[in-house]
Amino acid sequence: MRTSLIALLSLFILQISLAQEPPAYAIVIHGGAGNISPKVISPARADALSEKLSEVLEKGISILDSGGTSLDAVETVIRIMEDSPLFNAGKGAVYTHEGKNELDASIMDGKTLNAGAVAGIGDIKNPISAARIVMEKSPHVLLSGKGASRFLAGHGGEVVDSSYFYTERRWKQLQQQLKKDQVEKYGTVGCVALDSYGNLAAGTSTGGMSNKRYGRIGDSPIIGAGNYANNNSCAVSATGHGEYFIRYTVAYDISAMMQYSDLSIQEAASAVIQEKLKEAGGRGGVICVDKQGNIAMEFNTAGMLRAYATANGEKAVKVFE
Numbered sequence: 001m002r003t004s005l006i007a008l009l010s011l012f013i014l015q016i017s018l019a020q021e022p023p024a025y026a027i028v029i030h031g032g033a034g035n036i037s038p039k040v041i042s043p044a045r046a047d048a049l050s051e052k053l054s055e056v057l058e059k060g061i062s063i064l065d066s067g068g069t070s071l072d073a074v075e076t077v078i079r080i081m082e083d084s085p086l087f088n089a090g091k092g093a094v095y096t097h098e099g100k101n102e103l104d105a106s107i108m109d110g111k112t113l114n115a116g117a118v119a120g121i122g123d124i125k126n127p128i129s130a131a132r133i134v135m136e137k138s139p140h141v142l143l144s145g146k147g148a149s150r151f152l153a154g155h156g157g158e159v160v161d162s163s164y165f166y167t168e169r170r171w172k173q174l175q176q177q178l179k180k181d182q183v184e185k186y187g188t189v190g191c192v193a194l195d196s197y198g199n200l201a202a203g204t205s206t207g208g209m210s211n212k213r214y215g216r217i218g219d220s221p222i223i224g225a226g227n228y229a230n231n232n233s234c235a236v237s238a239t240g241h242g243e244y245f246i247r248y249t250v251a252y253d254i255s256a257m258m259q260y261s262d263l264s265i266q267e268a269a270s271a272v273i274q275e276k277l278k279e280a281g282g283r284g285g286v287i288c289v290d291k292q293g294n295i296a297m298e299f300n301t302a303g304m305l306r307a308y309a310t311a312n313g314e315k316a317v318k319v320f321e
């Protein structure tokens, strides 16, 4: 009698602790950093951004919760953001000086350190999937321009006419920037995730900078600059002024600081973004997750669109704060 009572009690305790067990996965998403404040973004646009970020967060959670991999979560989340005209990636990409769309993206698997990237492509609907195809179906890491398109068309990339990327908003933005000879506009998208198998992945996708010329490529397709994942440290996706992120190898620097100096993910992200990059004049931000599911979201701009679900069950979508 006493033994069965003890057995029942331990089963009860086990059930309680299982019920309180936090999810074994974590995910962080960004929709770009920059001058993101209520002065610049209308309430209607802020609502639309918040809704889209919630939608992709829930999608990412559902993939990870049902045992999906971090790579699948990252690719799926970014594909949905690329299909939305709200972000500077895929459908919503900015225009080059010549009135074209040249898209960059990359993806990295923290378990194997395999990586794939595309740069300056203008006829593949989802650059993040193109990056994954390069990673999984080619012996290379980075393919660019027409050669990339040729390879992708033959390996399952979804080819679209360049007119697919037309949006009135981005076209008007280019016309204004042409008048002022201005090159800017951040708004890249990215996602980092830890799955229940303990594997990290990172993905980043962008239209780059509006009014860019001469085949300019930013940091987003550069492994170690705008994107990096390593199961021994963390996964990072960046957004901001790409030239600085390349010169300061931002994503890899955060990983290296964790690996070689034993810093936490928050300490490493903050040292790189708020000290090194800021002192150099580089503007932007990063999202990061480590193998325990700790996250960091650090930016030195007015704002960064972001959403997250941590391994201890916290989740939120942030447009302005």
Ligand code: ASP
Pocket: 032, 033, 088, 185, 186, 187, 188, 206, 207, 208, 209, 217, 218, 219, 220, 226, 238, 239, 240, 241, 242, 243
């Ligand atoms: N980092 C991107 C680039 O320089 C732009 C951005 O993040 O918005 O191409």
